[in-house]
Amino acid sequence: MSVENLSKDLERVSTETMADIVELRLREFFKKKSFKPGDALPKEMELVVALGVSRNVVREALSRLRMLGMIETRKKRGMILARPDVLGTFERVLDPLIIDDHILQDLFELRLVLEMGLADLIFLRKTDKNIAELEKIALDETHDGEKRFRVKNEIAFHGKLYEITGNNTLKRFQVMLMPVFGYVTTLEKDKEYQTGKVDHLDLVNILKNGTKEDFKAGMYAHLKPHFDSLTKK
Amino acid sequence: MSVENLSKDLERVSTETMADIVELRLREFFKKKSFKPGDALPKEMELVVALGVSRNVVREALSRLRMLGMIETRKKRGMILARPDVLGTFERVLDPLIIDDHILQDLFELRLVLEMGLADLIFLRKTDKNIAELEKIALDETHDGEKRFRVKNEIAFHGKLYEITGNNTLKRFQVMLMPVFGYVTTLEKDKEYQTGKVDHLDLVNILKNGTKEDFKAGMYAHLKPHFDSLTKK
DNA sequence: AAAGTTATTATGTAGTACATATTAATAATG
DNA sequence: CATTATTAATATGTACTACATAATAACTTT
Known part of the structure; x- marks a missing residue:
C-alpha cells in the first residue's frame, strides 16, 4: 500500500x-x-x-x-x-522577507488588478479639488534618475489615486502592498527600467478631460512595463 | 484648555x-x-x-x-x-457581524474594484479549456427566481473568473469576500433585484470573440446595479 | 555495527500566589 | 442629605513551580 x-x-x-x-x-x-x-x-x-x-x-x-x-x-x-481591525492583522504578516515568492507574485498581480479597477470609483468620486491636488503631485515630481526618487513619486501619485476613491480601506490596502511591490520590482532590477508611454501628468489630463475608458486605457499604458513582466504561467 | x-x-x-x-x-x-x-x-x-x-x-x-x-x-x-499564511489571518477576523458597517461598505467596493480589474489578467491567461468550463457554468445556471439560486450562480461564475486569472491568492481573496458581499446585498433586499443588462453568457461570448475593452465594458454593465448603489460620499 | 535502552531536553499543561487597576460598597464629613 | 474619602471586592496581569510528553542524543548490549 x-x-x-x-x-x-x-x-x-x-x-x-x-x-x-x-x-x-x-x-x-x-x-x-x-x-x-x-x-x-x-x-x-x-x-x-x-x-x-x-x-x-x-x-x-x-x-x-x-x-x-x-x-x-x-x-x-x-x-x-x-x-x-481587519487590515491590522494583515499588516502583521506582510513582510516580503518571510512570504513565499509565489504569494509575493500573486500580491504583485493583485496590486495591478486593483489599480486597473480603480477607474470606476475614481470617476464616481473625483472632484476638482482632488484632481488639483493630484496634479500638484505630478508637477512636483523630481525627474531625477535615481530609483528611490522614482519610487517616491510612484507612491505619492498612486497613493493619491487611492485616496480619491474615498475608500479608506482600499487606501490602507495600498499602503500595505507597497513594500511587496517595491520588493518585487527590485527583483527585476537587472532589467532596464522602462516607464510606460503614459506618465502621471498624462493621467491627470485624462482625468480632467477624458472619459472613463480613456483613463482605463491610459492606466494600462502607464503600467504596461509591469504587465509585460507577467507570464502566462 | x-x-x-x-x-x-x-x-x-x-x-x-x-x-x-x-x-x-x-x-x-x-x-x-x-x-x-x-x-x-x-x-x-x-x-x-x-x-x-x-x-x-x-x-x-x-x-x-x-x-x-x-x-x-x-x-x-x-x-x-x-x-x-497571509490570507489565513485575514479570514479569522472577516466576520460580517462584527465588522463595522463602513468597513463592510469599503470591502464591498473593493470587490467591485477587483472584478473590474480582473480583465487584463483574464485575457492574459484565458484558454479555450478555461472558457469552455466557464461557459458550462453559465449554461448550467438555474433560472429559478429564488435568491439563493441566483447567489449560487453568481458565486460559481465569478469564482471561475478569478480562477482563470491563475492567481490563487486572488481566488482565495474572493472566497473570503463572498460573505461580505452577500451580507451587503441582503441589506438592500428591499430594493427590487435588478440584473445587469449583460448576463453571464454574454460575458462568455465576449471572452470568446470580443476584445479586452469589450469585456471591461461588459463587466461594468453586468455589475451596474451594484455600481448604481454606490454614493458619492 | 546494529538494535535496543536510557537520559536529556524543550515544549505543553496545570496550579498557586500575588500585584494592580477598577468598580462597588461603605463610612466620614460638611 | 449630598458629597467626598475610605475600604472592600473583583477580574485581569504577571511570576513561579511542578510535572507530562514527545523528540532527540547518548549510551549499552549483543
Missing part, C-alpha cells in the same frame, strides 16, 4: 494544542451566542471551569483574540467583544 | 501588556537578525532570561505568532521561523 493511499485512510494525528482548540471554541461560542461588539463576555475563570482547561491555556487563546482586536479586556470590568 | 488640546500634550498612558511588548520585541528581533523561514529560534527559557519576563508572558506572545503561522514549534526541537 502506497503512502498516499495510507494517508487517506489514516487520519493525521492532531497536533493541535489546547490553546488552538480553545481559541476555536471561543470563536464558535461568540458566533453561536451572536455576541455583538460591546457585549460583555464571561470571566476567565468561568471559561476555565466550562472548558476544563488551565487558566494558562485560556489566557493564551484570549491573548490571540486580543491581538486580533476581537476582544478587549479591562481589569475588573472583564472582557467585551470588540471590532477587529 | 480643551480636552483635544490636552490629549495632544499629554501622551496617553500605555495600556500595553507585557505580552504585547514581547510580541513586538520578538518581531523586531526576527527582522533584525534577518531570520529566514526554517531557521531555528531561541528556546523559550532563553527568551525568558533575555527579556526578563515570566515564561507565561513569553508563551502568550509566542502563541500569537504561532497562530499567525509565523513560527512553528516542535517538542524538544524548539521553534523555527515559518511562512505565515
